[in-house]
Amino acid sequence: MQGSSKPGLSVNIAMNTGVNKSESHAALPMRMTISHVSFFYGAKQILFDVSLGIADKRVTALIGPSGCGKSTLLRTLDRMHETVTTSRLEGEILLDGQNIMAQDVTQLRRRVGMVFQRPNPFPKSIFENVAYGPRINGFKGPIAEVVEKSLRNAALWDEVKDHLHKSAYELSGGQQQRLCIARALAVEPEVLLLDEPASALDPISTAKIEELLVELKNLTTIAIVTHNMQQAARISDFTAFLLTGQLIEFSPTPHLFTTPSDPRTEAYITGRFG
Amino acid sequence: MNARLRWRKFVSNFMLAMTGVCAVVSVGVLFLILGYLLYNGGASINWDFFTKLPKPVGETGGGMANAIVGSAKLLLAASLVGVPIGFFGGIYLAEFSGSFTASIVRYAADLLNGVPSIVIGIFAYSIVVLPFKHFSTLAGAFALGIMMIPITLRSTEEFLKSIPRSLREGAMALGASKWRTIASVVVPAAYRGILTSILLALARVAGETAPLLFTAFGNSRWSSGWTQPTSSLPVMIFNYAVSPYDDWHRQAWAAGLVLLGLILIINIVARTILSRGISVPRS
Amino acid sequence: MLFAASVVLITVMVVWKLWINSALPRHKFGLRFFITDVWDPLADQFGALPFIYGTLVTAGVALLIAVPLGIGAAIFLAELAPPRISDTLQFFIDLLAAVPSVIYGLLGFLVVVPLMRSVIFPALNKPLGFLPIFKGPSYGVGFLTAGIVLAMMVIPYIISVSREVLLSVPRDQREAALALGSTRWESTWKVVVPFAKTGIFGSIFLALARALGETMAVTMVIGNTPKVVASLFSPGYSIAAVIANEFTEATGDLYTQSLFELGLVLFLMTFILNGLARLLIIVTTRRGSGMGNV
Numbered sequence: 121m122q123g124s125s126k127p128g129l130s131v132n133i134a135m136n137t138g139v140n141k142s143e144s145h146a147a148l149p150m151r152m153t154i155s156h157v158s159f160f161y162g163a164k165q166i167l168f169d170v171s172l173g174i175a176d177k178r179v180t181a182l183i184g185p186s187g188c189g190k191s192t193l194l195r196t197l198d199r200m201h202e203t204v205t206t207s208r209l210e211g212e213i214l215l216d217g218q219n220i221m222a223q224d225v226t227q228l229r230r231r232v233g234m235v236f237q238r239p240n241p242f243p244k245s246i247f248e249n250v251a252y253g254p255r256i257n258g259f260k261g262p263i264a265e266v267v268e269k270s271l272r273n274a275a276l277w278d279e280v281k282d283h284l285h286k287s288a289y290e291l292s293g294g295q296q297q298r299l300c301i302a303r304a305l306a307v308e309p310e311v312l313l314l315d316e317p318a319s320a321l322d323p324i325s326t327a328k329i330e331e332l333l334v335e336l337k338n339l340t341t342i343a344i345v346t347h348n349m350q351q352a353a354r355i356s357d358f359t360a361f362l363l364t365g366q367l368i369e370f371s372p373t374p375h376l377f378t379t380p381s382d383p384r385t386e387a388y389i390t391g392r393f394g
Numbered sequence: 395m396n397a398r399l400r401w402r403k404f405v406s407n408f409m410l411a412m413t414g415v416c417a418v419v420s421v422g423v424l425f426l427i428l429g430y431l432l433y434n435g436g437a438s439i440n441w442d443f444f445t446k447l448p449k450p451v452g453e454t455g456g457g458m459a460n461a462i463v464g465s466a467k468l469l470l471a472a473s474l475v476g477v478p479i480g481f482f483g484g485i486y487l488a489e490f491s492g493s494f495t496a497s498i499v500r501y502a503a504d505l506l507n508g509v510p511s512i513v514i515g516i517f518a519y520s521i522v523v524l525p526f527k528h529f530s531t532l533a534g535a536f537a538l539g540i541m542m543i544p545i546t547l548r549s550t551e552e553f554l555k556s557i558p559r560s561l562r563e564g565a566m567a568l569g570a571s572k573w574r575t576i577a578s579v580v581v582p583a584a585y586r587g588i589l590t591s592i593l594l595a596l597a598r599v600a601g602e603t604a605p606l607l608f609t610a611f612g613n614s615r616w617s618s619g620w621t622q623p624t625s626s627l628p629v630m631i632f633n634y635a636v637s638p639y640d641d642w643h644r645q646a647w648a649a650g651l652v653l654l655g656l657i658l659i660i661n662i663v664a665r666t667i668l669s670r671g672i673s674v675p676r677s
Numbered sequence: 678m679l680f681a682a683s684v685v686l687i688t689v690m691v692v693w694k695l696w697i698n699s700a701l702p703r704h705k706f707g708l709r710f711f712i713t714d715v716w717d718p719l720a721d722q723f724g725a726l727p728f729i730y731g732t733l734v735t736a737g738v739a740l741l742i743a744v745p746l747g748i749g750a751a752i753f754l755a756e757l758a759p760p761r762i763s764d765t766l767q768f769f770i771d772l773l774a775a776v777p778s779v780i781y782g783l784l785g786f787l788v789v790v791p792l793m794r795s796v797i798f799p800a801l802n803k804p805l806g807f808l809p810i811f812k813g814p815s816y817g818v819g820f821l822t823a824g825i826v827l828a829m830m831v832i833p834y835i836i837s838v839s840r841e842v843l844l845s846v847p848r849d850q851r852e853a854a855l856a857l858g859s860t861r862w863e864s865t866w867k868v869v870v871p872f873a874k875t876g877i878f879g880s881i882f883l884a885l886a887r888a889l890g891e892t893m894a895v896t897m898v899i900g901n902t903p904k905v906v907a908s909l910f911s912p913g914y915s916i917a918a919v920i921a922n923e924f925t926e927a928t929g930d931l932y933t934q935s936l937f938e939l940g941l942v943l944f945l946m947t948f949i950l951n952g953l954a955r956l957l958i959i960v961t962t963r964r965g966s967g968m969g970n971v
Contacts, residue, residue, distance in 0.1 A: 200852060206758070217821050227399060230858030240849040254858040256867070300853070306528045307857055400931070406862035411758060417758070419830050421766055424773045427784055434787075483681035499681045502688040504946055508951035509691060510890025511778075512917045513940045516924060517691045519935075520698055543684060601777020604892040604917070608924050611691030628779045628893075637782045643787060650783045654776060661775045 145358060145372065148220050151176040151311055151341040152197060152232075154155075157194055157211035159365075162202065170367045172360055174311065179333060180343040181356035181373070183349055185393065189365040190345045194313050197343065198232040199225050206321070215311070230257055233309035236314045239296035245258050248290050249299055253307040266306055273339060273371075274302035276333050294325025301317035301332065305339070312336065314344040318351070330355050349389055353377045361385045431654060434481040443648055448614055448630075454641040458649055460616050464624035468534050468610060469596055471620065475539025476546055477592055478597075484541075484550025485576060491555065500548075509545035514540055515605035524610060529623035534610025538602060542595040550593030553584040590664040599651060603628035617657075620640030627653045692944070693944030699938035701931050710938065716903040716919075718927070723935035724940060729901035731820065731913040732943070735895060736888040738824025738909065739831055744881055746828075747835030748870075752876075754836070755843035756851075756865050767840065774833035779829035782897035785826040788900060790817035798822070798910055823915070826894045831884035838883060838958065843869060879957030886950040890943060891916035916943045947959035 143263050150173040167189045170177075174180050174197075180243060183188040192201070201207040213220045220228050239248050250267045259266065267284070271277040274364035276298040280291070290298055297317060297330060304312060314333070318326035333342060346352050352359050353373060360370040361382075369376060369385045380386045446457030483499065490496050518537035523529055557580050565575040581588070606612075610624045612633065617624035627649055634646035702710060702723060713724025750770075754763045798815040805811045846869050854864035870877070900912020901922055916939045927933040 175801065198856060203852065205854070224403075225400065226403065226858050226860055229856055234852070236849045237851065240847065240853050242850065242853070242868050243874075250852075252867070256402075256857070256863050303853075304857065332717055339915035379867060402860050402863070404862035409862045409866070410753075411941040413749040413753035413757065416746045416751055417753040417766060419910060420746060420750045421769045421773075421834060422774075422830050423832070423948070425770050427776060430784055430788060431780075435966065449862055479680045481680075486681040495681075499684050504951070505948065506684065506688045506691070508886060508890075508947050510892065510943055510947055512890070512892045512920050513691070513695070513944050514772055516698075516937060516940050517694050520694045520923075521690070540687060540967070542696050545688070547681075555790060571885065597775060601775075601779065603777070603779040607921055610852075611793055611925070628777060631779050631783055632893060635779075635786050645786075646783055654780050657775055657777065658772055665771070 127246060127288075139297070145173065145175060145370075147176065148175040150174060151216065152343075153212075153213070153217075154193075155212040157193070157196065157209065159189070159196060159210070162208075164344045165365065167365045169363075170365075172367060174341060174343050175358060176341050177337055178357040179337050179344060181352035181353055181359045182362060183347070183352050184368075184387075185360035185361060185388065186347070187364075188227075188362040190360075190362050193362070194307075194315055194345045197311070197313055198229050198234055200229075200234065201380075230294070230307050232313060232371075233304035234312045235300050235304050235308065235314045235317050236332070237313065238320045239292075239293055239300055241296050241299050245285045246288050246291070246299060247284040250303050250306050253303060256269040259309060263338070268307040270302040272346040273305050274298045275328065275335065276392055277304055280307045292325070294321050294328060295328060297321060297325070298332065301329075303337075306327060308338055311341045311343065314342065315331065316347060317347055319347065322386055326351075328350075349377075351371040361388065404583050406531075409450070416479075428457070431647060431651040435645070435649070435651035437652065438644050438648035443645070443652075447616070448625075448645075449623075449638070450614075452575060453640075456645075458625075458630055458645065460625065461625040461627045461630040462652075464610070464613070464617060465530070465600065465626045466628055467531055467558065467624065467626070468538055468606070469600055469619075470541055471531065471535030472538035472599060473596065475536060476542025476595060479539075480543050480546025481550050481588065483547045484554060485581070487547070487551040488554035489559045489572075489576065489675070491551075500551075503544040503547050504538070511602050512542065512604040512607075518605060519608040526621070528621075529609060530621045531610055531613035531617060531624045532620045534606045534624065534626070535620075537605035537609045538599040541599050541602065541605065545595040545598060546591055549594075550584075550588050553587030553591070555581060556587070557583050586667055586670075590668045593660050593664040600660075601628055601657055603632050671672070695937060699934050699941050701934040702938045705931065710935075711942075712907045714903075716914075718923075718932050721929075721931055723931065725916075725939060727905050728916040728919050728939060729942070730905045730912050730944075731823075731899065731903075731915040732917070733888055734820050734913065735827055735899065735915055736885055738821060739827035739888045740881065740885060742825065742828035743832045743835055743884060747832045747880075747884070748839055748877065749842055750832070750838045752865060752870070753841035756861075756869065763840075770833045770836050774837070775919060776830075778830070778891060778893040778895075779858055781830055781894040783805070785822065785894055785898040787820065787963040789822055789825060793817045793819075793822050793825075793910075798883045804908070810909050812908040816912060818898050818902065819908075819910050819912045820899070821909040823895045823899040823913075824909070826898055827888045827891060830894060831888050834887060835880045835886045836879030839873070839877045842873040842880070843959075845876075846872045861892055866875040875957050876961050878952045878967055882950050882954035886947045886954060888950040889949050889950070890917060892921050896921045901943075916940075 133172060152159060152174040154172050156172060157167055157170045158165060170193060178347065182193060195201050196209055196213060202240050204353055215231065231292065241347050242252060242294060247267055250270050254266050268277060271280065276295060279295060291299060320331050330351060336342060354371045359373045359376045362367045369382045377384065377389060443457040444462060445459050447460055448458065449456035487496050487499060514537050518533055522533035522536050561579060561583060562575050566580040606626055606629050610626060611623045612629050613623050631646050631649045634642040702910040710725050712726055714726035715722045715724045716727055742783040754766055795814060795815040802813050806813060831946050850872055851864050851869050895915050896918040899915060901914055901918060901919055903914045904911065918941060920936050924936050927936055
């Protein structure tokens with residue numbers, strides 16, 4: 121790769137605080153390990169032999185053009201793909217060293233949370249939305265405290281603390297998405313998966329969520345799918361680039377965006393396609 | 395897996411199984427009905443049933459020929475009332491969809507649809523039977539026709555509306571006037587849907603009993619013309635079923651089988667026509 | 678054009694005729710019509726209470742049976758069954774909805790009534806006969822029988838509408854519930870069904886409207902006795918049934934017009950219910966598509 125300037129890509133790595141540039145991936149503990157995973161919808165193969173590790177208490181981003189399989193990969197991590205009957209998974213995915221397919225799926229999903237592309241609060245009050253998770257999991261203690269803690273962690277508490285019993289639908293889009301994050305955090309997941317969480321939001325809400333995610337990695341491991349490269353560069357520690365179901369490159373974020381190893385990665389991040 | 399999770403999973407599997415039971419029971423009712431009708435009435439479907447007149451009270455045998463013919467006459471006449479109003483009215487609604495008049499018509503049609511059939515019966519009585527001072531086939535046809543109107547009206551409107559604009563515009567670009575377009579292009583394109591809705595409306599009113607009780611009333615003999623009271627399948631079933639005579643019960647089952655069989659066949663045919671595809675090319 | 682206008686004309690005339698043809702009893706009895714429970718044609722005494730009571734009780738029993746069954750089946754069809762099975766079963770449910778009232782009545786009179794006498798009544802009356810609603814004796818016909826037959830008739834309406842409404846709930850509602858560690862039942866019952874709540878209520882109102890106006894099946898199994906009594910096994914009467922049975926034999930204007938007034942009452946009841954139902958269903962379908970204001 122020539123060291124040519126890359127117009128159109130201004131990377132603000134300075135925002136990525138708390139991380140050594142080019143931190144060695146191998147030196148960190150892995151919260152989840154994806155080994156030789158291939159994925160099929162019926163006869164059609166979507167993922168081809170993907171292997172990577174999700175580092176503990178770090179943000180890992182999955183990027184790539186539309187249809188590259190990044191969302192599909194994310195959804196295997198909490199076995200959400202099983203809601204489609206024709207899906208088939210080969211390979212192994214470990215959470216804390218245990219195969220997720222060998223565990224009870226309901227339990228797994230408590231440990232691996234998910235936030236979706238469009239905000240999808242339940243038709244209940246703000247309070248009840250956040251309380252839902254702990255309640256069904258049999259939480260016996262003071263639930264109001266858990267709700268407050270989660271809303272604070274999602275940087276939403278101050279805005280809603282006097283309106284906890286209003287319907288969640290009265291919030292703005294950005295607030296609803298933060299509510300969904302709070303809802304997911306309430307069950308204290310070990311890993312939080314986010315599938316393009318800001319793509320349906322305006323720029324200001326997006327910025328708020330990005331700030332939030334960088335803070336949250338102290339609480340929980342984060343894996344995020346995004347089609348916005350700048351976003352990945354801003355908030356993630358490690359980035360995986362996928363193309364047509366294959367993992368092309370996986371490296372510390374600063375490295376991938378300034379000196380990518382694979383020409384296809386470079387082509388993508390300089391906007392030549394995608 | 396802790397005990398609480400085990401319990402939750404058990405509840406989950408149990409409740410989901412129960413919903414399956416509900417579904418089976420609900421669908422099962424249909425087969426229950428068919429089963430009883432076939433079992434109790436199947437043997438009585440013979441040539442006599444279709445050709446003979448009912449025997450006087452107490453005598454066994456006889457058939458329901460006049461009821462079958464009566465129902466046919468009623469349906470024919472009812473269509474003459476219900477179909478044109480529904481069809482042309484539907485065209486109007488589809489073409490002038492946004493207007494205030496259209497919304498009123500739509501509202502009235504929905505209202506009419508919800509009126510219990512017995513109320514339609516006494517209405518038809520007050521309009522047709524009272525002035526002429528006797529029951530008649532016409533009165534029964536009038537009542538049934540009224541019931542057909544909302545169904546054909548709304549369906550025609552829906553199917554016409556589903557024809558893409560590009561089809562109309564294509565015709566009009568060739569110089570066809572608005573009404574010509576409708577007649578020669580839009581309606582033929584929607585004919586499948588319109589036809590099935592007419593069939594479904596017929597199937598619906600074929601089984602109606604209540605409105606006929608005070609209009610066509612009933613007749614143990616043949617009724618000639620249109621101004622005499624006439625027998626009909628549903629009314630016969632009603633009268634025979636609640637009678638104390640076993641032989642009449644037997645015939646009621648048979649009549650029920652014939653009536654339901656006809657209605658189900660019309661329904662299945664209509665729905666199959668519909669699902670085979672409304673012949674509109676993609677734009 | 679004119680045809681469309683005639684629809685409005687007919688509808689208006691229906692209401693008008695009901696109104697003027699019930700003038701006599703309206704003036705004679707006024708509002709007492711609704712609380713008198715005596716229906717004695719010979720004495721020119723006409724009270725609507727037994728019929729309103731019977732109509733409401735049978736509809737109530739029908740809903741008690743049909744709503745759990747119908748919603749359960751709708752949940753199965755919308756959430757559990759694979760699309761082909763769901764569509765096939767829905768097809769059968771649609772056919773069930775096409776079965777005419779008189780056939781239900783036939784089945785009711787010749788099958789359910791004997792069943793009531795020989796099986797259901799003993800089963801309920803022996804252990805629970807001390808409760809006023811289960812007091813005997815039973816002749817087979819009565820409120821409960823009518824309620825059971827009505828339930829069979831309205832289940833298809835509840836299933837069809839509820840299934841559609843449930844199918845229109847956005848996928849990610851269910852997935853969000855699952856992602857929090859819910860079991861399948863929990864995600865269905867605590868999230869998907871509440872989301873579709875309004876539409877499901879709409880289907881119940883629709884079913885209720887149908888049950889209230891139902892004539893033939895009820896006439897054949899209710900026992901045709903104008904009484905207001907607590908026991909479900911007792912014979913009773915409904916508005917539609919009394920009109921069906923007595924209209925052609927009604928002598929004298931007061932008698933006939935009282936029946937017209939009953940018709941007017943029935944019309945109003947179904948009119949209001951249908952209106953509410955339509956409102957609820959419209960609200961749900963609109964809500965499902967206009968979500969997540971950004």
